[in-house]
Structures are given as structure tokens and as C-alpha cells.
Amino acid sequence: MGRSYAVVGTGAIGGFYGSLLQKIGLEVHFLLHRDYEHVKQHGLAISSINGDFTLPQVNAYNNVKDMPRCDVVIIALKTTQNHLLPDLLPPLIKQGGIVLTLQNGLGIEPEIASVVGENIEILGGLCFICSNKISPGKIHHIDYGQIQLAAYGTEGITNTMRQIAADFEQASIPIQMEENLMLTRWKKLVWNIPFNGLSVVLNAKTDAIMADLHGRKMAEQLMREVVAAAAGYGLEIKESFIQQRLEDTVKMKPYLTSMKLDYDCHHPMEIEAIFGNPMRAAQQVSVPVPQMTMLYQQLKFLEARNW
């Protein structure tokens, strides 16, 4: 029998990947909150560029105490909910189990480690996906979908990574295994920090930022600060990577970042995971990140007035 999966946070990310895992016959248990009643009754429906499908029946829960312990716990909450992890994780984890967090930003795994203790392997998965929850239990997968997978606390490709990757690939989820989780996280921040932040503060999509001389300069400067901060931890990100990310962004369809969507919907933004933790990490190794800092402060200011 295959591995069993618990999905903590059944939204655009957790609902999508969890559904694909269930679709190939794996045992998946979904934790829900607001959408619990609806999903318990009607299941999950995915409309995807790769083909639509429905799961009329899923294992839906609104309380971790009702859930079985699983081999793998996937965390797909927004990081703004991570204060709930001490309540959510311990009842779900098996002796020798695995936690896979699909969350953005920095400082995620140490927080999880402090909750689950030793003997539990933690993997980080960075999702390059464009998907939205459009109504309870209905997820629209618009584009992309790859996960970059890496192990926390050790370098290289681990056996656990290979096992998870095998499940995901069988479920038609493109996986790229990475040797260094922190490098992978900082590289993702190279894009996330400028574009999530500027899209909110300037009320702009990616194409407008890139089309404007000053918008593009700001993005590039912020990218350089991220690269400098990563270098403060001995993690090398090449100049060509910055240029490539800028060029990729020019070629993307005009894109409203997830942080801008949150802001517009008056949802909490993931400011601490994506900005606060990297900023403090840079400060800890005395790398100046003045523009990242101001963008963080601007977001905090706007968030406080967004209710």
C-alpha cells in the first residue's frame, strides 16, 4: 500500500496537489475549516490546464483529532496561520513520519522543527504554480505547477525526497529535486520580494512594473539585496539568475501576485515569511538591505490600514 497523506490547509495549493495524489489511488486526508461542510458533501473539483476532474468523495475533516496519523503531512496553510501548527501537527504525525511544507518565504522549517521535534524529517517544497480557489471545494489551476523539493537540515538528495518525488511524479506533478533548501528558498525570494511587495505598494501587475524604467530598476535593486543577503550565508546566486528572472517576468502573462490578491481581498499578507524573516536574516549577518526593509515597512503600514 502507498503512503498516506494529510493535507493541512485545503486551498489553492493543498487542495490541488492533494487531489492529484488521491486521484492516483493514494490515501489522502484533508483538513478544512470554512469549506468543511461543502467539501464533506460534494468533494473537490479541479479545473486545470492539464484537464478537469472531480473527486466526489474525499476524507474531509474540520478537526485534527478526527484524522488518522499519516506518513506524510503536507502543510499548505498560509504562513500567517502558522501559529496554529503546535495544535495541528502533533496529532497528525507518525513516529518516523515526514512533514512537507509547501509554504513560501524563509524561517518556515525551523518553526515546524520546533513543533515536531527530532526524528521527523522535514522537506520544503517551493511551488511554481498559478492556481486559485474560486469557491468552496473548487480549484482553478491556471498555469505551471512544478515543485522544487529539498530537505531541511541536510544537503543533497535524500531517500525521503526520492520517495515523495516518486509519488508526486506518478500523480503527474512535476518535481525538481534540489540539493540545498536554503539556496532554493533564497532563489525564490529573488522574485517574490520585488514583485509581491511592489505589486501591493504600487498597485501594479508584473507587466506594468517591468514596462516602467523605475519599476524595473526597483525590481533589480531588490533582487540584488536578496542575492547579497543569501551570500551572507554562503549561498551563491549568480548575476545571470537575476537577469533571467527579469527576462522571464517580461515574458510572463500580466500577473497579479498572491500578495496583491490577498491585499485586495483584505486577507492577511504573508509579510513576515516573505519579507520580515529574510530582512532579519540579512541583519543577522550584517548585510544591509535598506530597500527590502522599506518595502517591508510599507507593507506593514498598508496591512494595518487594510481592515
Add this chain to the structure above:
Amino acid sequence: MGRSYAVVGTGAIGGFYGSLLQKIGLEVHFLLHRDYEHVKQHGLAISSINGDFTLPQVNAYNNVKDMPRCDVVIIALKTTQNHLLPDLLPPLIKQGGIVLTLQNGLGIEPEIASVVGENIEILGGLCFICSNKISPGKIHHIDYGQIQLAAYGTEGITNTMRQIAADFEQASIPIQMEENLMLTRWKKLVWNIPFNGLSVVLNAKTDAIMADLHGRKMAEQLMREVVAAAAGYGLEIKESFIQQRLEDTVKMKPYLTSMKLDYDCHHPMEIEAIFGNPMRAAQQVSVPVPQMTMLYQQLKFLEARNW
């Protein structure tokens, strides 16, 4: 007979101070553009905390060629109009005349000097005033009104300064003579750069910025960059000055900055005078001003989309 004055730009600043000078019997000539017909017919009306008054008849012009040369030319245009100065100034200036610019920002006097040539004394006046043009020819003076006056290209209190100050004081305009124009300009930027910039980018009044932990931090950081840039030119601004300006701002009535008013009215903002020139001045002496730079870029981005 007293000195004759030409007022270039008869708005909230030029119209107010020019009217006070005419009120005590000095010869004043007003250059207007949009409001010319109205003011020619109806004159100027001032409603002021110091008392209302009207000037039913003023010397109004819509073309410098019709104006007499004057002893003093007051420049009260917005700096965004300074590309017009090569056409406006030469026909107005007398041999041995004086130019007094009441404009904000940096790099104003060198621009005027390049237009008027030598032998023309240039004074800078920094206005601490809250006034608005509420309709053609009607100016509402809400609060304050002092002008800090200093000479361009020389240190100390000059005779010319004393003469102008005497006229203004007779007209009940509070004048403070300053020994160092550049120091006076940089000190004004200590307030203008954070609050003009942040008020636009964050859509906030001064009180909201100061009441928010991150808003106040941003203001303070930006003030420190201005102080560092000034220090790069050997101009000392004390730490106590920053703290005093922050405390003053807390005590002010909630205030929409002039740049925010311009932005909301879709008028050009004085970005280059207040941000671009100080930023480039800092770069010239290798003082890093990363947050001033990002604020400049954000304003340029927003301005380009504000039409």
C-alpha cells in the same frame, strides 16, 4: 519710492505674498496663465487667519512681454514649470536686479543662475506656509507663513537680504534670515522628503504616518539619509533636529502634503526638485541614499500612471 516686484506664478504662494506686498503700497506685477482673465477683471481676494482682504485691482499679465522690468522678480511657479524660466525671466530682470525664488527642493538657484547670468543676485526663500488657491484669484491662507531667506553663492546675511526682509516684514510676512542657503534647503528636505513621498505612496496623512510604528521608522530613516547627504557637503544637521521635526509632526494638525494634493488632483508632482536632485547630489559625493532612491522611483512610477 519702494522696490517694484514681479510675481511669476500667482498661485497659493505667489498670490498670497504678492498681495501682502501690494497691500502696503508697493508696486507689484502679477504674471498669470489660466486665471488671467478673472484676476484682470476682479483682482485678488485673500482669506487669511491674519484677516481677510481683497485687492480689487492688480497689475495682471498673461505675457512677460507686457510687463515692466522690476527690481525684484519673485519666482513662485511649481518647479515642474521651471523649463519656462529661460523665456520668463530675462524680459523681467533689471540690470542689478534681484531674483527671489520661493520654490522647494534642491538645485533651484543654479538653474536660475544659468538663465539670468552674472550681476543678478539670487535669493532663496523657503516658505513654511499652509495655503491653497481655492478658485481663480481666491487664496485661502490656512496657517503659518514664515519665509526663511538666504543668499545664493555666498554665506552670511547680505544687504540685499536685509532690503527684501524689510519689505516683507513691513508687509507682515515673518522673515528669518539664514546664513547658509544650502543648509537651509537640506534642513527643509529633512521633512519634505519623508512626508511628501510617503503621503503619496502610502495614501496617508502626516498623523497616520506618525501613529504607525513602521511609518514613523520610515520617516526617521529617510530623515537620516537626508542628514547624511547634507553631511557629504559639509553641512551639519544635528540628531536633535530630526527628533524635533518628528515631534513637531506629531503635534501638527493632520496634514495632506502638497505633493499628495498634487497627486490626488492629477497635477505634476515636484519629484525632481524634492527627490531627484537631492538623490543625485548625494550620489555625487558617494553618500548612499537607498531609501530616498526607492521612494523617488516609486513616485516616478506612480506619476507615470497618474494621467
